[in-house]
Amino acid sequence: MTVLVTGATGTVGRQVVRSLLDRGRKVRALTRDPARADLPEDVEVIRGDLADAGGLEAAFDGATAAHLITFGEGYRPLANGRDLVDLAERAGVGKVTVLAGWQEGTLEPAVRASGGLEWTFLEPVQFMANFLADWGEPLRTTGRVREPYGDRQSPPVDEHDIGAVAATVLTQDGHGGRSYHLTGPEVLTARRMVGIIAEVTGRDLRFEELTPEQVRREWSVPGGRPPLSIFDAFAQAAGFGEADLVEILLQMYGTPNEYGTMLTDQVEKIIGRPPRTFAQWAAEHAHHFLPAPR
Incomplete structure (x- = not known):
């Protein structure tokens, strides 16, 4: 096969x-x-x-x-x-x-x-791996994530679990014609996820919340917006400019989304074990959030 x-x-x-x-x-x-x-x-x-x-x-x-x-x-x-x-x-x-x-x-x-x-x-809904691209550099160099809506919520899923689900579905029967909403085991805020990374790295890391006006002022200028992987992908696909992208980001981050925060048990049902936690993922990738040795 x-x-x-x-x-x-x-x-x-x-x-x-x-x-x-x-x-x-x-x-x-x-x-x-x-x-x-x-x-x-x-x-x-x-x-x-x-x-x-x-x-x-x-x-x-x-x-x-x-x-x-x-x-x-x-x-x-x-x-x-x-x-x-x-x-x-x-x-x-x-x-x-x-x-x-x-x-x-x-x-x-x-x-x-x-x-x-x-x-x-x-x-x-959200890969844990996105935080390597989005938060790795600022946490390594400044110890801060500066973004809006620190209490926005999501149930991020480990990319390892997505791969395991795909492999299981492709090698077992009983999954045809279905759509699986894949999540991790818990709903977390952005602020809490930075806190978890701080715990596993032993560093003083903080989430610094920006107001929408600060975001518009700082991120709408060329080069002002930090590299946020999911929105860069969205912008490239749709052809949006910086100012438009900032407004999309503020709307998506600031608008409660029932589907985007819903927990499901589908990972466990398919692969036969609970999905990995953000703390497990962060511990495995802790070196990406540490300053480079001098």
């Missing part, structure tokens, strides 16, 4: 590869740059761009299952979803997992309309 993993060098894709290998499956990894893939030696790495279905026959050939992402370079939603589904069906792919993104493109409806694919959508 060969499983094709698209986005195999990404945050979640690497974990899907790892979990499939742990289950003894043969893995084929799709990447635009095989020379930089840095994947285990027993993974078959193949060059390809998901946005160009015409060049992917070899990637799908012989695969019985596939993990699909819904975006291409620059986090833009795929425009060739129907072509990809046709290619997968012709190749004899039976099962697919689809990692949902911020913005639905053409792949999602094409997968749902497919008559030959047993599909499952994976819908994590």
